[in-house]
Every structure is written in C-alpha cells, then in structure tokens.
Amino acid sequence: MGKTLIGAMVQHLLKRNMKLAMIGFGQAGGKIVDKFLEYDARTGSGIVQSAIAVNTAKADLMGLENIPEDNRVLIGQARVKGHGVGADNELGAEIAEEDIDEVQGAIDSVPVHEIDAFLIVAGLGGGTGSGGSPVLAKHLKRIYTEPVYGLGILPGGDEGGIYTLNAARSFQTFVREVDNLLVFDNDAWRKTGESVEGGYDEINDEIVRRFGVLFGAGEVTAGDNVAESVVDSSEIINTLDGGGVSTVGYDTEAVEEAESSGLLSRFKGGDQNDMETANTTNRITALVRKAALGRLTLPCEVEGSERALLVVSGPSEHLNRKGIERGRKWLEEQTGSMEVRGGDYPVQEPNVAAAVLLSGVHNVPRIKELQQVAIEAQENIDEIQQESEENLESLVEDDEDELDPLF
Amino acid sequence: MSWIRSSKAITAVVLLVIALGAVGTATAVSFDADSPESTEVGETMTFNVEMTDVFEDQPNEWTVDANTELKGATVQMIAEDVSGEEVARSDNSELQVSSEDGVNRVTIEIQGEVPGISSYSYENPDEQNFKVLEISQADGPSIEEWQAPRYTEASQEARNAIESAEDAGASEGDLQNAISSYNSENFGNAQDLAESAEDSAAGEEQTQQYLMFGGIALVVIVLIGGGYYVYQQRQENTSKLR
Numbered sequence: 001m002g003k004t005l006i007g008a009m010v011q012h013l014l015k016r017n018m019k020l021a022m023i024g025f026g027q028a029g030g031k032i033v034d035k036f037l038e039y040d041a042r043t044g045s046g047i048v049q050s051a052i053a054v055n056t057a058k059a060d061l062m063g064l065e066n067i068p069e070d071n072r073v074l075i076g077q078a079r080v081k082g083h084g085v086g087a088d089n090e091l092g093a094e095i096a097e098e099d100i101d102e103v104q105g106a107i108d109s110v111p112v113h114e115i116d117a118f119l120i121v122a123g124l125g126g127g128t129g130s131g132g133s134p135v136l137a138k139h140l141k142r143i144y145t146e147p148v149y150g151l152g153i154l155p156g157g158d159e160g161g162i163y164t165l166n167a168a169r170s171f172q173t174f175v176r177e178v179d180n181l182l183v184f185d186n187d188a189w190r191k192t193g194e195s196v197e198g199g200y201d202e203i204n205d206e207i208v209r210r211f212g213v214l215f216g217a218g219e220v221t222a223g224d225n226v227a228e229s230v231v232d233s234s235e236i237i238n239t240l241d242g243g244g245v246s247t248v249g250y251d252t253e254a255v256e257e258a259e260s261s262g263l264l265s266r267f268k269g270g271d272q273n274d275m276e277t278a279n280t281t282n283r284i285t286a287l288v289r290k291a292a293l294g295r296l297t298l299p300c301e302v303e304g305s306e307r308a309l310l311v312v313s314g315p316s317e318h319l320n321r322k323g324i325e326r327g328r329k330w331l332e333e334q335t336g337s338m339e340v341r342g343g344d345y346p347v348q349e350p351n352v353a354a355a356v357l358l359s360g361v362h363n364v365p366r367i368k369e370l371q372q373v374a375i376e377a378q379e380n381i382d383e384i385q386q387e388s389e390e391n392l393e394s395l396v397e398d399d400e401d402e403l404d405p406l407f
Numbered sequence: 408m409s410w411i412r413s414s415k416a417i418t419a420v421v422l423l424v425i426a427l428g429a430v431g432t433a434t435a436v437s438f439d440a441d442s443p444e445s446t447e448v449g450e451t452m453t454f455n456v457e458m459t460d461v462f463e464d465q466p467n468e469w470t471v472d473a474n475t476e477l478k479g480a481t482v483q484m485i486a487e488d489v490s491g492e493e494v495a496r497s498d499n500s501e502l503q504v505s506s507e508d509g510v511n512r513v514t515i516e517i518q519g520e521v522p523g524i525s526s527y528s529y530e531n532p533d534e535q536n537f538k539v540l541e542i543s544q545a546d547g548p549s550i551e552e553w554q555a556p557r558y559t560e561a562s563q564e565a566r567n568a569i570e571s572a573e574d575a576g577a578s579e580g581d582l583q584n585a586i587s588s589y590n591s592e593n594f595g596n597a598q599d600l601a602e603s604a605e606d607s608a609a610g611e612e613q614t615q616q617y618l619m620f621g622g623i624a625l626v627v628i629v630l631i632g633g634g635y636y637v638y639q640q641r642q643e644n645t646s647k648l649r
C-alpha cells in the first residue's frame with residue numbers, strides 16, 4: 001500500500017495527462033468545448049485547464065452551459081451586431097483579425113505555464129469558426145511556445161456547397177497554421193436517415209469521449225495502480241509533433257471489474273493465471289484492430305500514417321504489457337510507420353477501451369472529395385455571379401444603349 | 408321402634424344427609440332449555456323446557472305453576488314416568504305432580520305473542536327484557552325464570568344506528584342526543600341523530616385519513632424523488648470510456 005502510494009506520487013511527478021487551454025470558435029466549437037468541460041467534471045479527467053468561447057453570435061454564446069461567462073468573447077459587434085457572419089468565412093476571418101485583442105484578453109487569464117497545449121475547436125463549414133480559427137492559430141503561434149492544435153469539424157455532405165467550400169478553404173489554412181489538425185467528419189458520423197442537426201448531441205459525446213480518453217491518458221489518481229507503461233502528455237505531443245492531419249479510432253468493451261479494488265485485486269492481478277492472461281491479451285489486440293479499422297473521426301487509410309499512438313484504457317487487472325505491445329506492433333505493420341507509441345491508461349470502471357491516434361495521415365479520400373466538391377461549388381458560384389451580373393446588366397441597360405447615365 | 412332400630416334409622420338419615428350434602432347439586436329441580444332468543448314485539452314465540460329431579464327439595468306432591476308475560480299464551484305441560492309413559496297433563500298454567508305417580512320428567516311448552524315494551528333503555532337493554540316463563544310452586548316460591556330480549560323494528564333500527572355511530576367514534580354529545588331520543592321512544596329521531604353523528608365522525612375521520620394519506624403520499628413522493636435523485640446520480644455517466 002505504502003509502496004503503491006509512493007509509486008503513484010513519483011509517477012504523478014513524472015507523468016501527467018495533457019492539460020489544455022481550449023478555445024471554442026463559432027457555434028460548433030463552443031458547444032464541443034462546453035461538452036469537454038462537462039466530461040471533465042463528470043469523469044474527473046482533468047484535461048481542460050481553461051475553456052474559452054469566441055463567437056460573432058451573441059445567442060450562441062448565451063446557449064453555453066459550462067464555460068464561465070467571463071470566458072465568452074463576442075467579437076465583430078461593430079460589423080454584425082452579435083448576429084453571426086452567416087457562413088461567410090472570409091468575413092469571419094476578417095473579424096477575427098480585427099478583434100484579436102479581445103480574444104487575447106480572455107487568453108490572458110490562462111495560466112499558460114500550466115498547460116501543455118492550446119486546442120482550437122471549430123466547425124469548418126460555417127463562417128465564424130471556419131474563418132476565425134486559422135487566424136487565432138496564427139496569432140497564438142506567434143505569441144506562445146506551447147503547441148497549438150486544432151480540432152476541425154467537417155460538414156455533413158448534405159449541408160450544401162457553401163459549407164463544403166468553407167470547410168475546404170478553412171481546412172487548408174487551418175492545417176497550415178496549427179501544429180496538428182485533429183479532424184472529425186460529421187459526414188461519416190451522420191446516422192442514416194437522420195440529419196446531422198438532430199444528432200449533434202450524440203456526435204459531440206463521441207467527439208469528447210474519443211479525444212477525452214486520448215488527452216486524459218497519463219492522469220494518475222491516488223487510488224490508481226502504477227501501470228506498466230502509462231501514456232503521458234509528452235507521448236501525445238510527440239505523436240502530434242510534425243504536423244499534418246490526425247484522426248482517432250476507438251473501440252470499447254465491457255469487462256467484469258474485480259469486486260474489490262486495491263490490495264486484493266492487486267494480489268489477484270499478480271495471480272492471474274495463463275488462461276486469464278491470454279484472454280486479456282487477446283481482448284486488447286482485438287480492440288486495437290477494431291479501433292483502427294473501425295470508424296475513424298476522419299475516415300482514411302491507416303497505411304501511410306506517419307506516426308501513431310495507442311492508448312489502452314481499463315481497470316489495471318484487465319491491462320497487460322503483452323497485449324499492448326502486440327497491438328502496438330500490429331499498428332506498426334498497418335501504418336508502415338516506425339514511430340508508433342503505446343501505453344496504458346488505468347481507470348477504475350468495468351470497460352476496456354483502445355484509442356488509436358493516427359497522425360500525419362495522407363490517404364484521405366474524404367478531403368479530396370471535399371476539395372473537389374468545393375472547387376465545383378466555387379466554379380458554380382463564380383458562374384452564377386457572372387451570370388447574374390450579366391443578367392442585371394441586360395436588364396438595366398437599354399438595348400440600343402441610347403440612354404445616358406445620370407452621372 | 409326399639410332404641411337400636413331408631414338409632415339405626417338416625418344413622419341412616421345422618422348418612423343420607425351427608426351423602427346428599429356431598430352430592431349437593433341434586434337438591435334442586437333441574438331444567439333443560441335453550442335460552443330464549445331476542446324476538447320482535449308481536450311475534451309468536453314458542454319456548455320449551457324439560458324439568459327433571461321434580462321432587463328434589465320439593466314436596467312429594469306439588470303444583471307446577473307456569474307463569475308468563477307472553478300475550479294470549481297457551482301452555483302445555485306433560486309429566487312422564489321413567490319409562491316415558493305420560494302420567495299427567497295440563498293445558499293451562501298449572502299441573503299437579505306427585506312422586507307417587509312416578510313423575511320423572513315434566514315437559515313444558517309455552518307459546519304466545521311477545522308483549523309490547525313499556526319502557527325503553529338504550530344503556531340497560533336488560534330492562535327491556537320480558538318474562539318468557541317462570542316456574543314456581545303454585546302460591547309458593549319461584550323456582551326458575553327465563554327472560555328474553557325483545558324489540559320493535561323502529562327501536563332496533565335506532566339501536567343499530569346508535570351502536571354504529573358509537574363504533575364510528577361519534578362524539579359523546581351527539582351520541583347522548585340520539586340515546587335520549589331512543590329512551591323517550593322517539594326512534595326515528597334517534598336514528599337520524601345517530602346517523603348524522605356517524606357521518607360527521609366519518610367526515611372527521613376522513614379528513615384525518617386524507618391528512619394521513621396526504622402525509623404518506625408526501626413521504627412516498629419524497630422517497631421516490633430521493634430515490635430518483637440517487638438513481639440519477641448513480642446513472643450519471645462517470646465513465647471515461649463509454
């Protein structure tokens with residue numbers, strides 16, 4: 001017991017989970033950060049060091065539940081009077097640039113020495129978040145040494161050309177400005193027959209859970225066992241380091257929790273017979289496969305990912321080094337990457353989960369498709385604009401051009 | 408009679424007295440009868456008695472006198488010997504019995520109309536009883552008597568109403584009003600008073616019941632609410648992984 005406690009304390013000094021300053025930009029971003037706070041409080045994960053919401057729409061800021069009022073920043077009041085930019089992301093970007101000091105005012109309250117990174121969350125299909133978040137990323141990178149990550153939400157395929165165009169342009173810029181862009185694709189997560197709108201709550205839960213487990217890894221509470229190879233913030237940072245686009249796979253399975261935690265289960269854990277060990281190992285490797293080959297936050301080819309991180313979480317009696325090592329090896333094979341990290345994240349609940357972070361993914365058909373649709377949309381828009389200019393001209397001008405303008 | 412003989416006779420008498428004393432109960436006439444039932448005034452009632460040990464503590468020859476308050480009563484008394492042979496009979500209220508006839512058993516059947524009640528008392532219902540049959544020696548002491556409760560429809564209804572009000576916990580004052588009406592033979596009024604006394608008692612009880620049910624309901628709601636809260640708390644997903 002004493003040994004464990006000291007172990008936990010030492011571990012606590014050496015290893016800790018990611019502490020993030022989260023900035024939700026626009027409506028989607030605000031809602032998701034709000035939900036991260038809720039998850040944090042509910043599960044005691046301790047991921048969110050600070051939470052800020054930025055928006056051009058006053059109503060969206062007022063709809064938040066957990067982000068402190070002081071951390072809700074309304075920008076662009078002079079230009080859009082608190083009504084949002086109406087999916088005009090160029091305007092969103094302009095306003096963000098103009099009012100960056102107001103955003104910085106809120107960020108000034110962040111204890112930056114206590115955070116590992118910034119995370120800017122935004123829906124890329126709209127206006128405010130789509131246009132503003134790359135601007136904010138650029139700004140933060142200029143000022144702070146801490147990494148700046150993005151969590152970008154791609155629009156559903158049925159949302160229309162302008163959203164796709166917004167997303168494609170924002171994506172391009174956002175990737176360039178952040179240290180890594182984590183992506184969640186609404187289109188891949190839309191339930192069949194259900195509009196994304198109706199399903200946002202569940203989708204947001206999924207987003208928060210996946211990134212929550214990832215960023216929560218390394219968190220050691222007093223009662224936790226000293227894991228064999230606990231993942232911590234530096235491993236996540238190293239995996240994200242190098243930039244590009246990231247996606248997360250995840251799967252979970254219910255297990256029986258040992259009736260008593262603490263000493264007894266520890267003895268039991270030591271006593272685990274071969275059969276149980278084999279089961280534990282198999283369960284973990286199966287979970288890793290399902291996580292990586294199942295639905296990713298951004299669907300893509302696993303092969304070609306530059307870096308990967310495997311986090312296996314669950315009660316410590318259901319975690320073992322062998323399973324994690326096998327899972328990690330399998331990921332190496334699948335990605336072809338030599339940079340695959342792995343570790344465990346002991347939690348006291350009757351579930352075992354595998355979270356797979358694939359960083360620097362290249363083969364992403366969805367992005368290509370997004371860009372294609374965006375280009376078409378752009379052309380369409382140009383065409384329509386030109387057409388309407390011509391139409392207006394032909395309406396206003398008299399056929400023989402006999403009339404003179406007034407001035 | 409020689410002295411010895413007489414002394415023997417004395418001894419025998421003494422022994423007999425001792426023996427009789429020892430037996431004790433055999434010194435009186437015995438009766439066997441079902442106790443008469445409560446009967447409505449004006450109804451015809453029949454009552455049967457069987458009398459044995461007819462001469463115990465009685466002269467060897469005496470006259471059984473059957474006395475009753477039943478109206479227009481008819482009496483039939485039949486005396487039988489040990490073998491069941493009828494030795495004497497009477498269709499009026501007197502029958503002479505003699506040990507010499509070997510009378511062993513006398514059956515008495517009396518029939519008549521239950522007489523009206525002259526004075527009512529709710530508290531002492533016995534005072535309303537009437538004499539169904541009294542057996543005595545003609546012009547002599549009374550030997551045994553049977554009484555029966557009686558009622559009129561109105562009085563019985565009033566009594567039932569008052570008893571029911573009592574059971575319902577009606578207030579003492581309300582009950583007294585009903586009872587005094589009963590005692591003064593104002594049965595309709597007594598019944599009304601008793602019923603309204605019962606109603607208000609029931610109302611009060613109902614109010615108390617409502618209060619009690621209300622209290623119980625409140626406790627249940629609090630428990631359910633508390634349970635739901637606890638359930639919610641437990642249900643609140645503290646899982647990081649799910």
Ligand SMILES: Nc1nc2c(ncn2[C@@H]2O[C@H](COP(=O)(O)OP(=O)(O)OP(=O)(O)O)[C@@H](O)[C@H]2O)c(=O)[nH]1
Nearest residue numbers: 026027028084085086087123125126127128129155
């Ligand atoms: N996952 C998820 N996506 C959302 C949510 N709300 C909106 N979106 C997506 O985000 C995009 C719209 O972005 P918003 O954040 O609503 O827009 P905004 O940044 O507020 O910009 P404007 O409203 O144009 O000022 C759409 O493509 C939606 O698919 C949400 O709660 N969850």
Ligand SMILES: [Mg+2]
Nearest residue numbers: 027057060084
């Ligand atoms: Mg909005």
